Amino acid sequence: MSLSKPLAVVNGKVLLPDGSITPGGVRCVGDRIVAVGADAAPHEGDRVHDAGGQLIAPGLVDYGVFATDKPAFHFGGITRAALMPDQNPPLDVPARVRFAASSGKPDFWVHPLAAATRELEGEALAEIALMRDAGARGIATGRRWIGNSGTMLRLCQYAAMLDMVVCTHAEDAGLIGQAVATAGEMATRLGLPSAPAEAEALAIGRDLAIAELSGARLHIRQVTTRAGLDLVRRAKVKGLRVTAGVTPAHFMLSDLATAEFRTFAHFSPPLRAEDDRKAVIAAIADGTIDVIASGHDPRGAEDKRLPFADSAPGMAGAETLLPLTLSLVREGAIGISRAFDLLAANPAKLLGVAAGRLEAGAEADIAVIDPDRPWIVDSGKMAASAGNTPFDRQPVQGRVLALFKGGARVG
Amino acid sequence: MTSAAYSSPAGSAAFPHRDLVGIAGLAPHEILYLLDEAEQWVALNREAKKRRDLLEGLTIINAFFENSTRTLLSFEIAGKRLGADVVNMAVATSSVKKGETLIDTAMTLNAMHADAIVIRHGSSGAVQLIADKVGCPVLNAGDGQHEHPTQALLDALTIRQAKRAFNGLVVTICGDILHSRVARSNILSLTSLGADVRVCAPPALMPQAIEQMNVQVFHDFGAALKGADVVMMLRLQLERMQGQFIPSPREYRHLYGLTLDRLGTAKPDALVMHPGPMNRGIEIDSNVADHLERSQITTQVEMGVAMRMACLDVLTRRARGAEGWA
Numbered sequence: 001m002s003l004s005k006p007l008a009v010v011n012g013k014v015l016l017p018d019g020s021i022t023p024g025g026v027r028c029v030g031d032r033i034v035a036v037g038a039d040a041a042p043h044e045g046d047r048v049h050d051a052g053g054q055l056i057a058p059g060l061v062d063y064g065v066f067a068t069d070k071p072a073f074h075f076g077g078i079t080r081a082a083l084m085p086d087q088n089p090p091l092d093v094p095a096r097v098r099f100a101a102s103s104g105k106p107d108f109w110v111h112p113l114a115a116a117t118r119e120l121e122g123e124a125l126a127e128i129a130l131m132r133d134a135g136a137r138g139i140a141t142g143r144r145w146i147g148n149s150g151t152m153l154r155l156c157q158y159a160a161m162l163d164m165v166v167c168t169h170a171e172d173a174g175l176i177g178q179a180v181a182t183a184g185e186m187a188t189r190l191g192l193p194s195a196p197a198e199a200e201a202l203a204i205g206r207d208l209a210i211a212e213l214s215g216a217r218l219h220i221r222q223v224t225t226r227a228g229l230d231l232v233r234r235a236k237v238k239g240l241r242v243t244a245g246v247t248p249a250h251f252m253l254s255d256l257a258t259a260e261f262r263t264f265a266h267f268s269p270p271l272r273a274e275d276d277r278k279a280v281i282a283a284i285a286d287g288t289i290d291v292i293a294s295g296h297d298p299r300g301a302e303d304k305r306l307p308f309a310d311s312a313p314g315m316a317g318a319e320t321l322l323p324l325t326l327s328l329v330r331e332g333a334i335g336i337s338r339a340f341d342l343l344a345a346n347p348a349k350l351l352g353v354a355a356g357r358l359e360a361g362a363e364a365d366i367a368v369i370d371p372d373r374p375w376i377v378d379s380g381k382m383a384a385s386a387g388n389t390p391f392d393r394q395p396v397q398g399r400v401l402a403l404f405k406g407g408a409r410v411g
Numbered sequence: 412m413t414s415a416a417y418s419s420p421a422g423s424a425a426f427p428h429r430d431l432v433g434i435a436g437l438a439p440h441e442i443l444y445l446l447d448e449a450e451q452w453v454a455l456n457r458e459a460k461k462r463r464d465l466l467e468g469l470t471i472i473n474a475f476f477e478n479s480t481r482t483l484l485s486f487e488i489a490g491k492r493l494g495a496d497v498v499n500m501a502v503a504t505s506s507v508k509k510g511e512t513l514i515d516t517a518m519t520l521n522a523m524h525a526d527a528i529v530i531r532h533g534s535s536g537a538v539q540l541i542a543d544k545v546g547c548p549v550l551n552a553g554d555g556q557h558e559h560p561t562q563a564l565l566d567a568l569t570i571r572q573a574k575r576a577f578n579g580l581v582v583t584i585c586g587d588i589l590h591s592r593v594a595r596s597n598i599l600s601l602t603s604l605g606a607d608v609r610v611c612a613p614p615a616l617m618p619q620a621i622e623q624m625n626v627q628v629f630h631d632f633g634a635a636l637k638g639a640d641v642v643m644m645l646r647l648q649l650e651r652m653q654g655q656f657i658p659s660p661r662e663y664r665h666l667y668g669l670t671l672d673r674l675g676t677a678k679p680d681a682l683v684m685h686p687g688p689m690n691r692g693i694e695i696d697s698n699v700a701d702h703l704e705r706s707q708i709t710t711q712v713e714m715g716v717a718m719r720m721a722c723l724d725v726l727t728r729r730a731r732g733a734e735g736w737a
Contacts, residue, residue: 261536
C-alpha cells in the first residue's frame with residue numbers, strides 16, 4: 001500500500017471533525033490522511049479524485065453487525081464494522097477472533113467483538129484478554145442479555161480492568177422468554193408471543209447499576225424504548241461511562257410493520273409502539289443515542305420465509321444505513337455533522353480506532369457522498385448476500401459515489 | 412333462515428375471498444352469508460342419508476401440523492358428506508416444525524392438485540404463509556394463537572340458532588385468552604356482528620391491549636357473568652401452565668370455574684358453550700357442561716360439521732364453475 005502514489009480527493013465539501021463543512025479536499029499518503037480542507041491541494045504525481053462538488057465524509061464505522069459481506073458494506077459507504085460474536089461457531093476463542101480480524105483486509109476492516117461468555121451462553125466468562133490480544137476491539141454479550149447478575153458483575157469488573165467496552169443486549173430474559181413481539185394491540189391481534197416493552201428498561205436498569213459498581217464502560221447496542229432511553233439519559237447526566245446505539249429499523253418503523261406476519265419486520269429487540277419510535281428520534285437528536293448502526297444480518301428464505309415466530313430476526317441493513325440516517329437530517333431532527341458523529345466518529349471512538357474523522361493522522365477511510373441523490377431500495381437487487389429488508393420499494397436519498405479504504409479506492 | 416338485516420349480493424360478490432384464513436378481513440355480511448349457507452347443511456345432517464355430492468371429484472387435503480381429533484374429524488366428515496375425496500395428512504408436531512419444510516410441504520400439496528387445503532399449524536401466521544404459496548383455497552383450522560375462523564363461525568351459528576340475532580347480546584368469554592385462537596376469532600366475529608363481548612381471565616392469561624379489539628376486560632368472573640346471554644368457556648391448557656400462569660388447576664377453578672352457582676349470575680336463559688375438549692371439574696363443572704337446557708356444547712359440534720360444509724362449498728365454487736362464481 002505504501003508504495004502506491006499519494007491520493008488527493010479534490011473539489012468537494014469536506015466534513016471536518018469540528019462539524020463544519022469547508023470547500024476543498026483530502027490528501028492522503030499511504031493509508032493515512034495528511035491534510036484536509038482548503039490546504040489539501042494535490043502534489044505533483046498524486047492520484048487525483050474529483051469529488052465533483054459533493055460531500056467528502058469519513059467512511060462509516062458500523063458498530064455491531066452479524067455478517068460482513070463486503071459488497072453491501074462498500075455500497076453503503078462503510079469501511080469498518082464491529083462484528084458481533086454471534087457467529088457459527090461464536091467468537092469465543094482467540095483463534096476465531098484473529099481470523100475474523102483479518103477476514104476483510106485490506107479493503108474492509110472487521111473489528112471483532114469478543115464473546116463475553118463461552119458459547120455466548122451467559123454463564124462462564126470467555127478468554128477475553130487473549131481475544132483482545134488477538135484483535136478483539138470490545139466485548140459483546142451477543143443477541144442475548146446475560147441473565148445471571150453475578151456473571152454480569154464479574155464480566156464488567158474484568159472488562160473495567162482491561163479497559164474494554166462491554167456491548168450489551170438489553171432485554172430482560174425472564175420477561176421475554178420466547179417472545180418475538182412487543183406486547184400491544186398488534187401482537188395481540190396476530191397472536192404472537194410477546195413481552196412488555198418494559199423488558200428493555202428492566203435490563204438497562206440492572207446493567208447501569210452493574211456498570212456503576214464495576215466502573216466498566218457500557219455500550220447498549222440498541223435502546224429502543226422511551227423508558228430505556230430515559231434511564232440512559234439520566235445515567236449520562238450522572239457521569240456514567242455509558243453509550244447507546246440503535247438501528248434505523250427502530251426509528252423508521254413501529255410494530256405496525258409486522259402486520260400480516262411480515263418476517264422482514266422481525267427484529268430483536270422487536271419493533272415497538274409509535275411513541276417509542278418517536279422517543280428514539282428525540283434521543284438521537286438530544287445526544288442520548290451515540291451510535292446508529294446497520295445491525296447487518298442478511299438472511300435468505302430459509303430463515304425468513306417461515307412463520308413469524310420461527311423466523312430469524314434482523315435485516316440486511318448495510319446498504320440503507322446511510323440514506324435512512326440522512327432522512328433524519330432531511331426531517332430536521334439532526335444536522336449533517338451529527339449524522340456522521342453517529343455513523344462514524346462515535347463508533348470509531350468506541351472501538352478505539354483512528355478513523356471516523358477526516359483529520360491529519362487518521363486512517364484514509366473516505367466516502368464521497370451525494371446526500372440528496374434519490375434511489376429506490378430493491379430487495380431483489382441488493383449487494384448484500386440476501387435482500388431481507390423491510391424497506392423494499394422505498395424511495396430514499398443519499399448515495400455513496402466513491403469509497404476509499406486506507407487510501408485505496410474500494411467502491 | 413336468512414338474516415333480515417342483510418341481503419347478500421349475488422354470486423361470488425357474496426364471498427369474494429379465495430381463502431378462509433381468519434375472521435379478520437371479513438365483512439359482517441360475509442360472515443352472515445357463510446352462516447346462512449350452513450343452514451341447509453344443518454338440515455341435511457339431520458337426515459338419514461347425509462350426502463350431497465356437490466364436491467364430487469374434488470380432492471381436499473387436511474394437513475394438520477398440530478394434533479387434533481375433533482377438528483380434523485369434523486373437516487373430514489364435512490368433506491365426505493359433500494362427496495369430495497378427503498385425505499388426511501397428520502404431521503406430528505415434532506417431525507415438521509421449522510425450516511423450509513413448511514413451504515416445501517405446501518408446494519408438495521399444491522403439486523398434487525388439491526382443490527382445497529385445510530391447515531392447522533402451531534405457529535401464528537403459518538396458514539397465511541402456505542396460502543400465499545398454493546394455488547387453491549386454503550382453510551385455516553387453527554394457527555398458533557392467531558385465529559381459528561371455522562370455530563368462530565360455528566359458534567356464531569350456534570348462538571344464532573338459539574338467540575336469532577347478535578345485536579346487543581352479551582357474550583362472556585372466559586379462560587386462557589392469551590393463548591387462545593378461538594377467543595381471537597370469536598372476538599372478531601361477535602363484535603363485528605354487533606354483540607357486546609366481555610373477556611375474563613387472570614392478568615397473566617389476558618393479552619395486553621385486548622380492549623383495542625372492542626371488548627370489555629374483566630378479572631372478576633362474577634362481574635363478567637352478570638347479565639350475560641352467552642358464556643363461552645375456554646379450555647385451560649394444563650400442559651402450558653406449570654405454575655407459571657396460574658398457581659394450580661384447583662385454584663383456577665376456585666376463581667374461574669363455571670359452576671351451576673356461578674351460572675346463576677348470568678341471564679336465566681344464558682347459553683353455555685365450550686370449544687372442547689373440556690377439563691371437567693376445572694374450567695367447567697359436569698352439571699353445567701351436561702345441562703340439558705343451557706349447554707350448547709354438543710350443538711357446537713353438530714354446527715361444526717355444517718359450518719365446515721358451507722365453507723368448503725363456498726370456497727370451491729370457483730373451481731367447480733358454479734354459476735356466478737367462475
